[in-house]
Every structure is written in structure tokens, then in C-alpha cells.
Amino acid sequence: MPLKTQHELINKAVCCLAGRTAEKHFKGFVTNSGDKDLKRAKRIINFMVAKFGMSTTIGKIGFPDVDYMRKPYSEDMEAKIDKEVRRLYQECHDAAEKLIIERAAMVESLKQLIMEK
Numbered sequence: 001m002p003l004k005t006q007h008e009l010i011n012k013a014v015c016c017l018a019g020r021t022a023e024k025h026f027k028g029f030v031t032n033s034g035d036k037d038l039k040r041a042k043r044i045i046n047f048m049v050a051k052f053g054m055s056t057t058i059g060k061i062g063f064p065d066v067d068y069m070r071k072p073y074s075e076d077m078e079a080k081i082d083k084e085v086r087r088l089y090q091e092c093h094d095a096a097e098k099l100i101i102e103r104a105a106m107v108e109s110l111k112q113l114i115m116e117k
Contacts, residue, residue, distance in 0.1 A: 006054045009044055010092060016041035018096040025100050026107070045088045050081050057084045 004012070020034035048054040053062040058080060063072050071078060100107075 006048065006052075009048050009052075009054070010088075010095075013041040013044045013089075013092040014095045014099070016044070017093050018100060021093065021096045022100050022107070025097075025104065041092060042085070042089060045092065046081075046085050049084050049088065055084050055088075057087075 016037040019037050020030055023034065024030050049058055050063050053060040058077075073081075
């Protein structure tokens, strides 16, 4: 992964979640088309928390890649990491939802322009 700031990674995760959020907002339902985006957002957030030390809750600890046979941390730490990842994921989802709602009129205008052409 290229060098990114914490802010850039959060924005990337928000962007990954925005497609599915827009689908739900504008169509009223979601499809399985956003599967890769959801996984990508979770991966980014998980890396931020467990690998890059970008969590105030977990601290400035960067664990090595996880070998599923031997994790480099305790079950207690694993639970803390999971909780922090869920919290950040929800924050990113909420930010994506807010962005879609704030920009809904602009999206509708663009949709009309596209439909005219």
C-alpha cells in the first residue's frame, strides 16, 4: 500500500462505502454489487487499527501480518481490535451516508443530465 495519511485512509474507506449507501438512498434497496467495496473498506480500517497503529484506542502498535495459526496478540487484544474496527467502520458508513444525503440534489441533477443525453 502506498504511503497514506490517516485522513486519506478514512476518506478511502468512506468512498468505498458510499456506493452501497447511494444505492440504498436512491433505489431504496441494496444489491450484492458492493461486496468488494465493503471488503475493501473493512481491510483498510483493519490495517489502520492493527497494522499501522492509527487507533487511539489500541495505541501506536503495529502488529505484523496475522498468521491464523498464531496471532501476535492475545484474545483480549483481538476483541479490542474487532471493537475498534467496528466503531471506525460505522463512523465511515455514517460519513458516507451524510455525504450522500447532503449531495442528493446534485446527484439527481447529474442523473437528469445523463438521461437527457
